[in-house]
Amino acid sequence: MEGRVVIVTGGARGMGAAHSELLVAEGAQVVLSDLREDQGEKLAEKLGTNARFHRADVSSPEDWDRTVAFTEEVFGAPTGLINNAGILELGSIEDTTPEQFRRSTDIMMFGVFLGMRAVIPAMKRSGGGTIVNISSTAGLTAYPEIIGYVAAKWAVRGMTKAAAVELGEYGIRVNSIHPGEVETDMILGQEGTDAVADVDAIPLHRFAQAPEIARLALFLMSDESGYVTGAEHIIDGGATALA
Numbered sequence: 455m456e457g458r459v460v461i462v463t464g465g466a467r468g469m470g471a472a473h474s475e476l477l478v479a480e481g482a483q484v485v486l487s488d489l490r491e492d493q494g495e496k497l498a499e500k501l502g503t504n505a506r507f508h509r510a511d512v513s514s515p516e517d518w519d520r521t522v523a524f525t526e527e528v529f530g531a532p533t534g535l536i537n538n539a540g541i542l543e544l545g546s547i548e549d550t551t552p553e554q555f556r557r558s559t560d561i562m563m564f565g566v567f568l569g570m571r572a573v574i575p576a577m578k579r580s581g582g583g584t585i586v587n588i589s590s591t592a593g594l595t596a597y598p599e600i601i602g603y604v605a606a607k608w609a610v611r612g613m614t615k616a617a618a619v620e621l622g623e624y625g626i627r628v629n630s631i632h633p634g635e636v637e638t639d640m641i642l643g644q645e646g647t648d649a650v651a652d653v654d655a656i657p658l659h660r661f662a663q664a665p666e667i668a669r670l671a672l673f674l675m676s677d678e679s680g681y682v683t684g685a686e687h688i689i690d691g692g693a694t695a696l697a
């Protein structure tokens with residue numbers, strides 16, 4: 455990944471931190487963007503001179519302009535993007551307020567659109583790039599009690615394919631990753647709710663660890679996956695094979 459400049463949203467903790475750590479270890483320069491300033495700054499410092507933190511809200515077009523400008527200033531034009539930031543809000547359809555639904559889709563659907571839109575000009579100028587959008591198995595199958603999350607994650611799957619078709623001629627590849635349960639702060643404490651699968655119902659009988667998802671993202675970001683675009687990549691311990 456030497457010579458590659460990658461923006462990772464939601465990079466301060468969880469899977470975003472794992473993506474950032476692995477990309478830096480593989481030689482990339484990484485801008486971690488997140489709202490969690492303390493955690494993000496600390497992680498970037500730990501990762502060394504090839505990592506920088508930038509505070510940004512993925513649902514803000516202005517913040518995206520600032521994120522790309524910051525990236526160009528510190529490392530050069532972005533050639534990679536992992537749209538990873540997300541939130542999980544539980545509630546039945548009737549208990550979900552319009553504001554909650556909008557928050558989920560603002561961050562995980564609109565935010566993914568804004569991210570792709572923001573990096574495309576720089577990628578076109580560089581002659582190509584790679585975008586990985588983090589969806590979920592909730593973007594492939596039904597999950598009760600997380601309607602906004604499901605809406606956003608199915609949208610990410612569709613937008614990924616639309617973007618791959620539109621951007622192929624510019625050498626820009628776009629793929630989605632669909633993790634099942636991953637042991638991060640997002641789901642810890644939510645076990646036993648309908649939004650989190652029962653570990654015994656997963657063929658591998660365990661949740662994933664964040665670095666396992668990061669290795670798949672690294673493959674999709676790298677030239678090793680040069681002919682892979684517009685595709686959905688499931689990493690769920692076999693859970694959807696049962697569905």
Ligand SMILES: NC(=O)c1ccc[n+]([C@@H]2O[C@H](COP(=O)([O-])OP(=O)(O)OC[C@H]3O[C@@H](n4cnc5c(N)ncnc54)[C@H](O)[C@@H]3O)[C@@H](O)[C@H]2O)c1
Nearest residue numbers: 464468469488489511512538539540590633635636638640
């Ligand atoms: N943990 C799982 O089981 C699981 C499964 C499938 C998909 N995912 C997806 O993986 C991604 C990462 O999740 P995670 O498990 O690491 O969760 P996490 O809560 O540990 O990390 C998410 C990060 O996104 C950041 N974020 C939230 N809203 C933001 C905003 N508006 N702007 C910028 N940053 C924002 C948070 O501050 C946090 O650091 C999410 O898109 C999530 O939906 C998670």
